[in-house]
Amino acid sequence: MAGPEILVDIQKVRENTRTLVEFCRSRGVAVTGVTKVTCGMPLVGKAMLDGGVVSIGESRIENIQRLRSSGINAPVMMLRIPPLSRVDEIVTTVDISLNSELSVIQSLSEASLKKGKIHKIILMVDLGDLREGIWPSDLMNVSREVIDLKGVKITGIGTNLTCFGGVLPSRKNMKELVSYAEKIENAFGLHLDIISGGNSSSLPLLMEGGMPGRVNHLRLGESIILGRETVKGTLWPGCHNDAFQLTAEVIELKKKPSVPIGETGMDAFGETPIFSDKGEILRAILSVGREDVIIDNLEPVDKGISVLGASSDHLLLDVTECQQKLNLGDKVNFDLNYGALLASMTSKYVKKTPLMGDSELMTPIKTLLLGNSPIFREQILLDHLKEMGFGYEVSDWEISEELISSSLDVGNVPIVGGEINKAAVALKGMARSLKQAGLIIFAPHASLIVQGNEQRSFLAEILGFRDDNTNLSSVISPESVVIIGLRHAERSEVELIKKHNIKVYTMEDIDLLGMREVMINSLRQVTTGTEGFYTRLSTGVIKAEGEGLTFREAHLAMEMIADSAKMKIFDISGTPDKSWIDDKGLCNLVESAFGKRILNF
């Protein structure tokens, strides 16, 4: 039986974000988009990032992992005070956390030092709402202790209001917050980048012009999600209040009396119901109940419908005045408030269905599969590319510079693969179309042999280190080249790497830093000052753990590449070690590099 669904209009989330980010920006305030009420739904996180938020705010590690595994690599702010027991996970999964407990901050510092990192923190101050925060009289003492810690850096202070005590943000308490920030700055001779003035309930004060100029950051959840501020709950100008709706199916539709017949006692929830007699009415039962959602906070979109009540699995409606003609099997939609949304998003009985805008459904990009790689004959790869909205053409044609260049000029992203190595041709073709490009290579070898061994000379040729007239270094600077997964390099190769500042991540670096960190740095390197980059996946890089990249690491890397949206050509080459990866696995990697996700929502 069709159960209830939450429909999430991704385009509306993006538009709400844009509206609010633009409003805040015009007043000098940056926005962190809070996804917690959606349990870290990746498409919502992406829509917020597209809408211009500087980071994602979350309250649970599980939700953050969900965002991360869908390729969201934007900074993430941990909103809930980190539990002592999970500081290790916090420093690896999030970039910045809100804090109020000295001992937690000390543990965070130790944990991040162990990883060779510095974890950023915002000190939370309690301005009277009595949820989290350092009490103002303790603030200077705590700050003094924290400043001496080597593994954390105070990047700002913040407060949270209107959550427990219902205290509203005001000129007075916001000025207090700024004065605490300045006190810390003056006492310890530092500058606080962030003064975070609260959540969606701070928007009205910002609108009135009552926010002190130094408050430069807000953490917005409900206002983006439901399109309204949270002091009075009024719709924010230009925002949609229906980005999220609950929908459920009519499973019974009958004319019945409005008052029960017979002697009445308690209902299923121990209440004694009261009915007013309206005669016979048209009653609908929907396939949703108290087990799924908070019934009291549902509002039918059709104003002619009224909610009569609910039991565990049934919602009863009076649809006598319903504007549309209802039939059995039809869906009825509801607007929700924050509580109802939270309950539905966390309920495993409620399906979450993202509605994509036209722009997302069909990416106008085509790909051209060039070469005789056996994976190009895997129907599943072709099907998945199509599902993702890529037009494709399979071609055994001779790869020529001309073909690559004209393909890039019309916005295609060619995939090059096969036994005979065509990377040099493809790169030369790319150099015709782009002024500056990056190159990201996943390979166990450096391929920087200057004399002899043609198999291991590909990069030396591209960068003009061999005497064969090829030199693309004016387009592909050695500083825009990254090699990931290196396991062997000859002495002469190491010298070239050092001399030309080619960035290399060995297996050891990957173990130490983690693939995410490696990819963030690598993508920055190959996209800085370039129009895009070439990806070369030499399949021999994938091996057993410790020896080479694991399949999972390769996957994450490909997902992050897709997410950068800057890849110009994908090149899959080499002979894979079939004991670690088969053709299907390789197809998976190609699909990930083109944006396929295992979990889309």
Ligand SMILES: *Cc1c(COP(=O)(O)O)cnc(C)c1O
């Ligand atoms: C949930 C939360 C927010 C977002 O609040 P909204 O009212 O949804 O905007 C901001 N900051 C903290 C600390 C939170 O826990």
